[in-house]
Structures are given as structure tokens and as C-alpha cells.
Amino acid sequence: MHRTYSMRQSRAPTASQIENPPPPPSSTKGGRLFGRSNFGHAFRKGTAGAFGPDLAKKLSQLVKMEKNVMRSMELVGRERMEVAQQLSLWGEGCDEDVSDVTDKLGVLIYEIGELEDQFVDRYDQYRVTIKSIRNIEASVQPSRDRKQKITDQIAQLKYKEPNSPRIVVLEQELVRAEAESLVAEAQLSNITREKLKAAFTYQFDALREHCEKTAIIAGYGKHLLELVDDTPVTPGESRPAYDGYEASKAIIQDCEDALTNWVSGHAQVSSKLSTRARTLSQRRKNNASKRGEGVDLAGQDQPMKGDRDSWVAATEHGEIYQHGQDEDEEEEEEEAEGEHEETNGESGGGLSLMQRIGLQSKE
Template identity: 75%
Template sequence: MRRTRAPTASQIQNPPPPPSSTKGGRIFKSSFGHALRGKTAGAFGPDLAKKLTQLVKMEKNVMRSLETVAKERMEVAHQLSNWGEVADEDVSDITDKLGVLLYEIGELEDQLVDRYDQYRVTMKGIRNIEASVQPCRDRKQKIMDQIAQLKYKEPNSPKIVVLEQELVRAEAESLVAEAQLSNITREKIKAAYSYQFDALREHSEKVAIIAGYGKHLLDLIDDTPVTPGETRAAYDGYEASKAIIQDCEDSLTNWITANAAGLDLSGQDVPMNDRGSWAMARSDDEDEEEEERADVMDDKEDLDSDDNRESVASSARVNGNGEARGRSKELII
């Protein structure tokens, strides 16, 4: 799974974005940088854009943290594999395979950073519009203040007429800017959080897939206690562990958003009775045949249930002499 691979079905359907801008050119790499961005964000710039500027900077801290987690997860995967290398055969094989799965999670977290950046960049678009609208508001407010001041000090000043004409133009410009801000805000907030939730959904479901196969790897370890001097049974799970890793890779490669809603991972968590009970993933044709058999059984059960309801309803309406008594009521099952 660590080797260079062809694009997955998800990447073909939704091409990955360019690498995140937060991955290079860092000035402050420590927690000091996090604190500095959190406290100074929004301290400068137009008032209208200050809150969103702070949000964008805080999300940058989130992305830095995700990047750190991804790198450290990959290092942990390597260390786990190194630690288990000198252990018994079963522990050595399983820790190596677990290292592969953990490394894959680290790569998924690294990909999440890139997709998360799409959300952040889109939110910056709203911030830029807010910053451009602020001067229109300021100009309109300034003219209104000047008119109010002149009417108080010089009620008959000819400048009042000129300023009122400027105010009309400023209000027209402000209306256009405010409408643009309203439209773009709604458009971009939907796009931005669609990027974020799509990225989180793909990441979470793929991690869940890896976790399910990881549990099956653990089932290959024989944890039956042995007495001193007793020899543990020879490990024979190499082929099963390879099959688990291959099935996991196939599941990740074939994952697409369209199939995510109906994905049921509960079956992965059923423990295996023995180390050799792992079965390779079934093909789509086999799954369709199983669904057809289930549909036939459901139809048969529905017919039997309808017959039983009719029999009960008839007996409820007819007495021992074959006479119908009372009102005919609909039987509710």
C-alpha cells in the first residue's frame, strides 16, 4: 500500500486539489506560531472582515495540526514495524501489517489537509468581498455625517445639496456592493462547507474501512496463554494477513462518494473463529445474487403474512354458525 499506485476511483471521480499552501514556507513552526495567529488575526484590516479573517487564521492552525498528526502517524507506523521485527512470527507479521495500515491512515490525513485547504481558500473569498464592501459603507457614513454637521452649523449652506447628490450615488454603490456580498456569501459558504464535509466524510469512512480490516489482523494473533516450557503452535496466518491487506487496499481504491451512503462496515467487526477463517472479498456478481435470494425470501414471507391476516380477519367476523356478527372492522396488525 506504500508504493506508488494508480489513481483511486474517488480521485478519478473528484480529482485531488493542489497541495495545501500551509505545507511550505513556514515562519513559525512551533506552538508560538499558533498562538500568534490566533491572537493577531483580525487585529488589522476592515472591521467588516475582521471576524472572518480570524476564522481563516484559526483554520490555518487546524491544518497545521492535521499536517503534524499525519507526519507523526507515519513515523509511528515505521516504529511499530521496527519494534515487532524481532518478535515471534505472529507478532512480527501482524505488527508489520498494522504498520502498513497506520501508514495508510497517515497518508489519508495528509490528503485531508489538501482537501481541507479548499474549504479555507473558499472562505477567504468571502473575506475579500467583505473587505471590498467596507469602503462603500465608510464613504456613505462619512457623507451622512458631513450633511448632519452642516445642517446643524450652517443650515443654508450650498454644500448640503452637493453632499446629498453624492449621498445618492454612494447609496447606489452601497446597494450594489451589499447585494454582491449577500449573493457571494451564500454561494461560497455552501461551496466551502461542502468541500469540508465531503473531505471529512471520505476521510472518516476510509479510516473506518482500515480500522475494520485492522481488527481482523488482530484476530490472527493466538493469545491463548501458555504454561512455562510449553511451545506455542506454529503461526500459519501469512496468507490470511496478505489477503486482509489486499482486501483493504481494494476497498480503499474502489471507494467513491456515490456508494458511501449504503456502506455497512458492521460485518467487518465480527471476530473470526480461527486464524484461517478469513475469506477474500466477494465480487459484485456474488453480492447481487445474494440480494436476489434475499428478495425472493422477503416476497415469500410477505405472501405468508397476508394469508395469515386474511384467515384471522375471517375468523373474527364469523361465529360458530357461520353467521356474521357485529360491524366489519379493519384488522390492524
């Protein structure tokens, strides 16, 4: 009997993919400099923030740690697919009912591995957005350093040469530096809030879809288990002939339909605020509206560029910012050279569950 965990080829987009098109593949799915060992994890975490502006060091470490998380999730998804194939192989030598059910269970578990692979891609949207905050922090650091440098020069001159005419010049430069820093800090504050909300929206939407679809698969998996006759038999007694092939196919078809038609608007799990939480949230919203709109600094800011990595030209920040901006790109290029062959053949598209089940009839 040909097992149904066979290689996957093409699959029509699901309703959720039409509603929210999938992102490009995660940057962690390329080659790896340190292979699949934990050494790469420790190296990235240990060196994160070692270089670059002080302002961006903490967020640099967070970005690197999230990359470790994504690498781990990628490994889990790949190994889950291998487990699904092994389960189907083991069941091949069992009785007909166990063989059929384990075969279909392997299909479902393989599907969970595919979902985890898709989840990594969407999780990368969150990481990239957080990384853009890091780059903006790095761009603000030079204005802080310049203001601090001028302040130190003025203090030194007042101590050594209180009557030096250069003090007046430096004080004028300090005024300009403080104005520049004020605009930069305001823009950093605004963009940080915007990007933070966008980043975790990506993460929570991806988590919700992944968990809902995993729950759907788990539910249909339990329906498959009902096809296994676990009634004890006495020695020498034979079990009734298994007649659940069509039923197992129908369960897989229902599962595929449920996964294909799932959209966020049909999510079964919803988060409902308590009365106290709703009251406090509304009170805060009302208080914010009473305080007024405040001072709008948008007109004082430089126009934003098309990219999201900086708010002024990178050439104005010197080598230290350029190093921080290129840090991840250099690492990814090195890793791509180190393990390009390792990942060849491990990724695939998606054959529908029922197309794979169709192979069942081949003896």
C-alpha cells in the first residue's frame, strides 16, 4: 500500500491567505554559518549589542534573541514533518484499522509542521518591524553624542579659560544641537509607538491563526481515533473486518475544508474584557481626549524616507550607524555560505490533504 505522507507539490491559497497574503520567506530559512547546533544561538545572543550605539544595544539583543526563537521554531516544524512520516511507516505493518488511522494521523501531523513553517514567515514580520525601531534608535544616537560633546567642551573651557570667546560660539552650537536633538527624540518616541503596535499586531495575528488551525487539526485527529476498535479480544479471536477507509477519507476532507475556509473573522476563541477592564479602558480614553491634542511636532520633523530603517540619511550618522545597520545582513550572508546545501530539498509546497489521500488506493 502506498503511504499518503508523500511529497507535497501545489495547493490553492486558503481563504486566510487571500484575506491576508503571506509574507516572503523568513530570513532565517537561508543557509547557516553554524549549522543546526546551539552554538549559533549562543554566539548571536552573546555578540548582540557589542557593537553600535549604546541606545540601540538592548533592542539589538532582543532582535538577535528573536532570531534564535525563529530558528528553533523552524527546526521544530521540520522535525514534526519527519515524525509524521515515521508514524505512517510504523503503522504500515499493523492491522488494517491501525494502519489506516496512523496513515491519516501522519497526514494531519505533517500539516501541523507545514503550519509551523508558515508561522515562522509571519513571525519574521514582527522581528523585522522591531529591528526597524533598533535602526531608528541608532540614528538618534549621534545627535545625543554631539550635544553631550559640546556640553563637555563648554564645561572644560569655563574651568580652564572662563573668558574664552569660544564659549559663546559653543553655546550657540549647543542651542542648535539641542533643537536637533529635541526633534530627533520626539520622532523616535512617535515612531517607536507606531512600530511597537504594528510589530506585535503581526505576532498576535500569526499566533491566533496558527493556534486556531492547530486546534482544528487536533479536533479532527480525535475523530480519526474513534475509527480504531479498542475492544479487548480473547486469544484466537479475530476482530471484525475494518470498513473505515471511506470514513477516514471524509474526516480528512472535512479537516482540509475547515483549514481552507478559516479566516480571522471566524475565529472561535475571542478575548472578552471584564466589566472592570472595559470601564477602566473607557475612562482612560475619555481622560486622554480631555487633555487635548497637545503640541504637534510633525511639521518640524524632516520628511520620512521611503524606507523604515532611518529618519535621516545614513551618511550623516557616520560609520557607527552604518555598522549597526549592516550587522544582520552581513551575518545572513555568512550563514548562507556556510550551510546552503543543508537546506536544499527540505522545503516544499503543499499538496492538498485529499490529493495525498488519493494515493491510498494504489496497491
